[in-house]
Amino acid sequence: MSKAPHTLFEVARKMHQTGQTEAAALHYADLLQVEPDYPHAGYLCAVALVSLNRADEALPYIQAHLKQRMDHAPGWITLGGCYAHQDKIPEAAAAYQEALRFEPKNFDAALGLGQLLIKQESWKALSQFADPILQLNPSSLPALGLKVRALTGLEDHKSGLAACVDFLARNEFSEECYKWAQQCFHQVPHPSEALLEQMKAPEHIECWILHYDACLRAKRLEAALETLNRIREADPDYRHLSLAFIADSLQNAEFYAEAEPHHWELLAKNPQDDQRLIRLIQNTLAFAKCGHSEKYADARELATILFARAGDSIECCAVMNDLYMHASRPELALPYQERILAEQPEHPLASPYLFVLNYDERRPADEIFQAHRDWGRRYQAKFDASHHFEARERNPQRKLRVGYLSPDLGQHPVGFFAIDIFKAHDPNTVEVFLYSNRHEETGDDKLSQAFRAQVGDDHWRWTRGLSTEKLRDLIRDDAIDILIDMAGHTGHNRLDALACRSAPIQVSWLGYPNTTGLETVDYRLSDAITEPKGAADTRSTETIYRMPNGFHVFNLPAELPEPAEPPCLKRGYVTFGSYNNMNKLGSKSVELWAKLLKRVPNSRIVLKHKTLAFVDNQETLRSLFAMHGIQAHRLILKTTTPGMVEHYHSYGEMDIALDPIAYNGTTTSCDALAMGVPILTLPGQTHASRVTASLLHRVGLDRWAAQSEEAFLQIGSLAAQNPTMLQQLRQELPHRFRQSPLGDGPAMARDLEHAYRDMWQTFCYENASAKAASTTEND
Amino acid sequence: MPLSDSPPKDCTAATRRLHQHILLQELRPALDGMVNDGDTRQAIERLKAWIIGNPLDEDAFILLGELYEQAGETNATVVTLQRALQLKELSASYQPSPSLLRFQEIESAAVNDPTNPLFPGFDIQTNREGDTRGAFLKQHAERKAAHE
Numbered sequence: 001m002s003k004a005p006h007t008l009f010e011v012a013r014k015m016h017q018t019g020q021t022e023a024a025a026l027h028y029a030d031l032l033q034v035e036p037d038y039p040h041a042g043y044l045c046a047v048a049l050v051s052l053n054r055a056d057e058a059l060p061y062i063q064a065h066l067k068q069r070m071d072h073a074p075g076w077i078t079l080g081g082c083y084a085h086q087d088k089i090p091e092a093a094a095a096y097q098e099a100l101r102f103e104p105k106n107f108d109a110a111l112g113l114g115q116l117l118i119k120q121e122s123w124k125a126l127s128q129f130a131d132p133i134l135q136l137n138p139s140s141l142p143a144l145g146l147k148v149r150a151l152t153g154l155e156d157h158k159s160g161l162a163a164c165v166d167f168l169a170r171n172e173f174s175e176e177c178y179k180w181a182q183q184c185f186h187q188v189p190h191p192s193e194a195l196l197e198q199m200k201a202p203e204h205i206e207c208w209i210l211h212y213d214a215c216l217r218a219k220r221l222e223a224a225l226e227t228l229n230r231i232r233e234a235d236p237d238y239r240h241l242s243l244a245f246i247a248d249s250l251q252n253a254e255f256y257a258e259a260e261p262h263h264w265e266l267l268a269k270n271p272q273d274d275q276r277l278i279r280l281i282q283n284t285l286a287f288a289k290c291g292h293s294e295k296y297a298d299a300r301e302l303a304t305i306l307f308a309r310a311g312d313s314i315e316c317c318a319v320m321n322d323l324y325m326h327a328s329r330p331e332l333a334l335p336y337q338e339r340i341l342a343e344q345p346e347h348p349l350a351s352p353y354l355f356v357l358n359y360d361e362r363r364p365a366d367e368i369f370q371a372h373r374d375w376g377r378r379y380q381a382k383f384d385a386s387h388h389f390e391a392r393e394r395n396p397q398r399k400l401r402v403g404y405l406s407p408d409l410g411q412h413p414v415g416f417f418a419i420d421i422f423k424a425h426d427p428n429t430v431e432v433f434l435y436s437n438r439h440e441e442t443g444d445d446k447l448s449q450a451f452r453a454q455v456g457d458d459h460w461r462w463t464r465g466l467s468t469e470k471l472r473d474l475i476r477d478d479a480i481d482i483l484i485d486m487a488g489h490t491g492h493n494r495l496d497a498l499a500c501r502s503a504p505i506q507v508s509w510l511g512y513p514n515t516t517g518l519e520t521v522d523y524r525l526s527d528a529i530t531e532p533k534g535a536a537d538t539r540s541t542e543t544i545y546r547m548p549n550g551f552h553v554f555n556l557p558a559e560l561p562e563p564a565e566p567p568c569l570k571r572g573y574v575t576f577g578s579y580n581n582m583n584k585l586g587s588k589s590v591e592l593w594a595k596l597l598k599r600v601p602n603s604r605i606v607l608k609h610k611t612l613a614f615v616d617n618q619e620t621l622r623s624l625f626a627m628h629g630i631q632a633h634r635l636i637l638k639t640t641t642p643g644m645v646e647h648y649h650s651y652g653e654m655d656i657a658l659d660p661i662a663y664n665g666t667t668t669s670c671d672a673l674a675m676g677v678p679i680l681t682l683p684g685q686t687h688a689s690r691v692t693a694s695l696l697h698r699v700g701l702d703r704w705a706a707q708s709e710e711a712f713l714q715i716g717s718l719a720a721q722n723p724t725m726l727q728q729l730r731q732e733l734p735h736r737f738r739q740s741p742l743g744d745g746p747a748m749a750r751d752l753e754h755a756y757r758d759m760w761q762t763f764c765y766e767n768a769s770a771k772a773a774s775t776t777e778n779d
Numbered sequence: 780m781p782l783s784d785s786p787p788k789d790c791t792a793a794t795r796r797l798h799q800h801i802l803l804q805e806l807r808p809a810l811d812g813m814v815n816d817g818d819t820r821q822a823i824e825r826l827k828a829w830i831i832g833n834p835l836d837e838d839a840f841i842l843l844g845e846l847y848e849q850a851g852e853t854n855a856t857v858v859t860l861q862r863a864l865q866l867k868e869l870s871a872s873y874q875p876s877p878s879l880l881r882f883q884e885i886e887s888a889a890v891n892d893p894t895n896p897l898f899p900g901f902d903i904q905t906n907r908e909g910d911t912r913g914a915f916l917k918q919h920a921e922r923k924a925a926h927e
Contacts, residue, residue, distance in 0.1 A: 264881065271886045284878065298878035305882060332832055587831045616835075619869065623834035626862035627827050627843060629855040 005035045013044065021048050032061070037068060046078050055085035073103040080112045089116055107137060114146040123153030139171050148180045157187035162198055169201035178206050185210055189465070190441035191218050205231060205240050216253035248279065256287035274310050281306065281319050285326050293613040299323060300616065314340050328582030328611040330359040350375055355489040358514055358688045361588035361662040365685040369515060369539035376517030376541055385501035385520045392479065392504055394768070396761040401479055402430045403503065405494055406486035406511060407437035410448035413667040414486050414511050419447060419555045420745030421752065423454045429753045433478055435461045437492050468496040475502035482756050485521065488512020505759050508542060509551065513663070513688035515540040523759055525551045529694040530687050545755055549741035550694050553748040554670040557644050563676035563734055564652030566726040574720040577606040577654030580668050582617065584660035587624060592682065592709060593658055594628030599713050600720045606653050608638040651675035655726050656719055664692040673699055674737045676730035678719070681705050682712045698740040699733060801829070803839055819850045837866035
């Protein structure tokens with residue numbers, strides 16, 4: 001005998017309440033068969049089915065229910081849930097709106113609508129929608145969730161973090177909210193003062209930790225330490241904040257002096273902790289680099305301990321590499337890099353290693369190329385570069401959109417070479433976009449601002465921290481026709497954007513003296529002196545585009561001092577010199593320069609670079625020269641000059657500049673020429689070893705590019721005997737420099753525009769031919 | 780945590796091949812062989828290559844001076860021996876870096892602390908921790924003695 005409807009309903013409801021949802025749904029359904037209009041049975045049946053993820057089955061029940069109870073807001077919400085489950089967004093939205101019509105403050109209906117906006121990724125709409133809901137329900141975590149989701153969708157992580165912090169300050173601690181706060185915090189590299197102040201408010205130790213970290217990011221050491229004390233008082237046993245975290249966070253924030261005692265405290269607890277020893281060595285090296293040169297010896301001796309313990313480990317090899325790179329001895333660092341990469345080809349050193357190879361005076365050009373190409377193939381395989389830019393108008397004559405991508409659009413040699421060009425571009429021919437991969441907060445120096453002013457904020461893009469996909473899409477959305485990479489394998493490059501083909505034509509220029517190794521980079525700008533036709537073409541994955549007047553324009557500072565007399569006139573002996581990065585000064589260069597010093601009696605050599613502040617480096621150079629018969633007193637070793645004017649003044653200390661063999665000077669070569677100092681170079685086989693020859697050609701000093709070692713020595717010794725000629729060059733060279741292509745930004749801009757047009761026309765014709773061929777095939 | 784379970788100073792051939800870790804004594808037989816074969820020039824070049832990785836080794840400069848002398852290169856002999864003297868002065872004034880001293884103190888304190896759970900069984904001969912400490916204290920004592 002069947003049960004009475006009322007009994008059936010009560011049984012079902014009890015089951016529903018006790019979590020037996022499936023059985024409850026069956027009972028509701030049975031009841032509705034007997035009595036289709038039984039009050040609330042349809043609604044509750046639908047609720048049960050929705051919670052079982054059976055929205056399709058629930059739909060007829062809730063529709064039938066709403067026919068009876070049109071004004072039942074929860075019913076409309078359930079209907080909205082069914083539609084949302086079926087991805088019927090407009091229908092779901094209408095149902096939730098209906099619920100709000102009957103109950104304007106119904107929170108669940110509002111949340112439902114919010115969820116629909118999340119589904120549609122309508123972040124702006126969600127943001128506007130979430131605010132009033134949160135105001136109405138300031139303690140509602142789901143309401144906060146909507147707001148945070150909207151803000152993170154809009155990439156406004158600062159506001160997302162502020163919302164979470166505000167919530168935590170006003171409510172009980174919520175793990176979930178704290179997790180959202182952390183997620184937002186990861187995306188806020190430079191918290192503002194206002195945000196820091198706001199982050200102080202919540203009275204929870206977790207939030208203090210976040211505040212401590214934020215202060216470090218904002219370089220507010222005092223505030224960070226204040227919060228740290230607060231944490232330590234509340235957490236003396238490091239349960240919430242470990243000592244290792246404190247040490248590492250201080251180090252990561254570049255507070256090396258403050259990090260050091262914490263590393264020591266950890267080592268005192270466990271002297272066998274090699275990882276901690278490594279962190280201490282890295283901290284000490286970084287400290288040495290920041291003007292505390294005496295710390296280098298500490299780092300070296302600690303590294304000796306590490307090496308004795310764990311010389312075979314990858315981590316130790318990385319430390320030894322750092323140690324030698326800090327000492328500007330890449331030839332000693334390279335074997336460690338090679339050991340690391342042999343075991344871990346995808347190690348982060350893979351790209352920097354290629355850069356360092358350019359310094360190696362003994363490495364054959366073919367081997368360097370092969371390393372680049374092999375890297376390129378491995379790297380390329382990670383990206384999809386198959387986009388064909390079908391929608392792009394292929395008119396060979398149209399105005400081109402050109403994007404320059406670089407981490408060095410600021411106070412950096414690349415910046416000095418580029419600053420005179422962009423402003424000289426013809427706006428009728430090219431529309432320029434600049435993609436700066438510098439830190440927006442810390443890298444926007446005067447030169448960066450000058451670049452920004454040249455193109456305007458609407459053509460300026462900050463790219464640091466953007467994912468590959470976002471950067472690619474940004475460049476594609478800007479409809480860039482030709483993308484110029486100006487970094488190659490130097491630090492903070494964005495070769496990822498080139499590997500995934502962000503623009504129809506991709507070019508490498510200026511920042512890197514070798515092939516990128518990437519097949520997706522179509523051209524590399526160079527010239528016939530730096531890379532003569534022939535072998536160079538076989539050592540480049542890009543087509544080498546040879547510019548007619550070189551590929552450099554150098555911006556000289558307005559306050560450039562007058563060139564001084566050659567010092568030999570007063571001293572009675574000749575002083576050779578090099579102010580190049582000491583990484584470039586390998587043992588072969590030392591050997592050659594020592595031979596020249598021997599050939600020119602009484603001569604001296606002045607070397608200037610920041611790493612010569614390290615006593616180790618000075619003594620190393622004295623030894624390397626001594627081994628070739630040059631006494632220590634003939635070496636004048638100097639460290640960095642305080643400013644640019646002093647730097648240019650210091651060219652008054654030398655008569656003749658010497659160029660490193662494997663990796664020529666570029667900025668320093670221009671500096672010397674602009675100050676009237678001739679440079680003696682021995683061009684090799686690679687781009688890096690031939691650049692100065694190209695620069696010399698621009699100012700009519702081709703004969704200073706020696707064709708052999710013997711010629712190098714002869715030119716150098718003959719010049720040393722001719723102070724009159726040196727004096728004359730002091731007067732003439734600065735003028736020649738300004739008159740040459742090196743000083744003519746507008747001419748270089750025209751040459752570049754011509755090159756871009758060539759590349760674009762080739763692209764258009766090649767595409768047209770490919771299309772024609774495919775049509776013929778299809779016919 | 781320790782990165783390697785191998786005993787200290789026992790690097791594999793791969794690391795030892797990095798030229799700056801080959802000891803001068805290990806190079807010497809090869810140099811002697813070249814000199815005996817009458818190829819002093821080759822010995823000089825080989826030693827110079829070694830000095831590139833070890834530019835502050837005074838003994839290497841003394842040896843280079845001797846080789847230059849045998850090759851009849853008087854000026855080079857003088858310069859390299861002068862350099863050896865400069866390096867000798869430099870090493871005479873050598874003071875272990877504050878970090879090295881501190882590390883040795885820490886190791887010593889930890890090893891001598893019977894309550895330190897990190898050093899169980901320190902007395903066992905094969906104990907890695909003990910070897911590390913011993914090696915460094917010994918090395919430091921030797922260096923100090925040499926300078927005194």
